[in-house]
Amino acid sequence: MAHSPITPLRRAVSPGSRAGSPYTVLVVMCAGYFLVLLDVTIVNVALPAIGSAQGTDVGGLQWVVDGYALALASLMLTSGTAGDRYGHKRVVLTGLAVFGLGSLGCGLAPDVPVLVAARVVQGLGAALLLPGTLAIIGRAFPDSAERARAIGVWAGIGSLALPAGPLLGGALTDGLGWRAIFLVNVPIVLLALVWSAAVVRESRGEHAPPLDLPGLLLGGLTLLATTYAFIEGGRSGAASPGVVAAAAVAVAALAGLAVVELRRGDDTAMIPPSLLRRPAFAVANTAAGVMNLCTLGTLFLLTLFLQSVQHRSALAAGVALLPLFTPLAVFALLGGRITSRIGSRAPAVTGLLVAAAGLALLTRADAHSGPGLLVPAFLLWGIGCGLLTPAVVAAAIAAVPGERSGLASAVNNTARQTGGAIGIAVAGAIAGLPTDPADFLRGFHTVTLGSAVLYTATAVLCTCLLGERSSAGRGNP
Structure with missing residues (x-):
């Protein structure tokens, strides 16, 4: 019987796929977590080079950093629920793929708008990836003492990303140019994607609540409008029409978020009131x-x-x-x-x-x-x-x-x-x-x-x- 080209991938993400050693799972999940935190700090030392090469002002550089942070913050809560509902392995593999595509887009971006858009894609991938890595590690180590040690390793690896970011970012920027800080992610993500598909067993929550899509959209809109108001206020002044409109949208979205979350109640709200x-x-x-x-x-x-x-x-x-x-x-x-x-x-x-x-x-x-x-x-x-x-x-x-x-x-x-x-x-x-x-x-x-x-x-x-x-x-x- 003929198989389609995506049959191996379907088998890899199926709930019955074979699991690898718990320590192998730990290594590959730590690699994904490391990349997410690395991209929080690695970009900062490349900002002057990006600004010089792309001819952008401080607002453009702010969006390069905040595009990633906004997407990560907006989707973080919902992605954990998505893992419980649809399977943590599926969500982590999706996060790795999206993060890799975003990194490739950043490395090839011809201008700042495309770079910011690719940074948003990176952030979406990171938000899908981050909560799932810890959930998968928890399932891989059922013994509480071993689980605690594994989580300690996970936290330690994440901590190493903080000093590594500026150091690696500086070395890559000086040696190969600012695009290298993004392109270096691509081969690592490909390896982690294949490895995760092979060794991670699928898992999901037994009674996962539905996704709070209204809360997700209103929370994201609140954060986006607030950030836009501050960044554009620095460019054109706090009284400019665009800034005033963004501030009004932020207030309205925040009020809407409060109403929606109160109506949904503790069982289904994104943030239980x-x-x-x-x-x-x-x-x-x-x-x-x-x-x-x-x-x-x-x-x-x-x-x-x-x-x-x-x-x-x-x-x-x-x-x-x-x-x-x-x-x-x-x-x-x-x-x-x-x-x-x-x-x-x-x-x-x-x-x-x-x-x-x-x-x-x-x-x-x-x-x-x-x-x-x-x-x-x-x-x-x-x-x-x-x-x-x-x-x-x-x-x-x-x-x-x-x-x-x-x-x-x-x-x-x-x-x-x-x-x-x-x-x-x-x-x-x-x-x-x-x-x-x-x-x-x-x-x-x-x-x-x-x-x-x-x-x-x-x-x-x-x-x-x-x-x-x-x-x-x-x-x-």
Whole structure:
């Protein structure tokens, strides 16, 4: 009997397909997770090269970064439900394929609009891929102790993507050009796609709720309109008709989202309303959003500062950022142990205040600042965020009933991605491009000082509303 060319692929994604070793599954899922996080940071050091080659302004560069972040934030919650409903293997394979196509499109893009569109495709693939990797690892390791160790490996590999992004991005940009930071994904994705199809067994939830498509569309529209208003406000002024219209759309979409989610109720809403009424859950996700709003917004300007104001190469800028990303990765792992012992409040508050001190130091940075200022600032900033990240995740999970822990983690991740997308838009609108270094530095200092103040205010909020122990209040309103 003749077989069609897609018969092997159909067999690979069928529920009865043969599974590989759990550790083989772990390796290939970690590879996919690594790529997703790598593309959060790898692009930043290539921004000056992209701007020079494509002749775009700061708004264009913001969309290059935010195209990925917006798609990732908008689809994150829904993709987890899609995996439960349609099968995590199918969703992960689809995510890998979409991410690979987006990477190829970015590498071949002839202009900025096409590059931004390809970045959106990349982000959609990443959003499909990210929640499914953890779900598949959980199914591959039924023993709780082995599962915990496997998840630790998964988290550690993800942490390595943070310092690897600027370093690899700088080396590829200087050596092969900015397109290489995207094209390098393609062969890795192809290998991961074939390998995943061969070794991962299909799995799905037994009672998966239907997809919340109205919530998905209204949430995405809210985030898109908000980001557009900030980016275009920086270009044409806050009172321009396009910015006013975008702000009105954002408010209307947010109001519509609230109405839709309240009507759907806890069982089918994308974000169950009852969870948002829990103060500890709300403040944990607020802190997560603030963390990325300040971190990714400042990082967007920082890479422009290092290359366009201090005239470093892309690789030198990537090396200069290692004191920021290396402790962030290391302390994210250590912070998890600290949080498990003493609870979320102390690490979260300490992390926010330490990061605020690092950002405050950057208000003194100028064209001649060297390691004596930058290294302590980056170390404090990175250590603070490393302590904060596991603390806010643990606090969000501890604030809800045990059976909603997966959803709590997904909401926390979405809050971080949403904060990052808006932070990039706000920071770029304030500082603009460094064509006038003095004017850019004033904007850069405004962003760093504002971030330090916002971190400090969030620390006060966490002090008041987070429980002393990460397990405190689980399941309580």
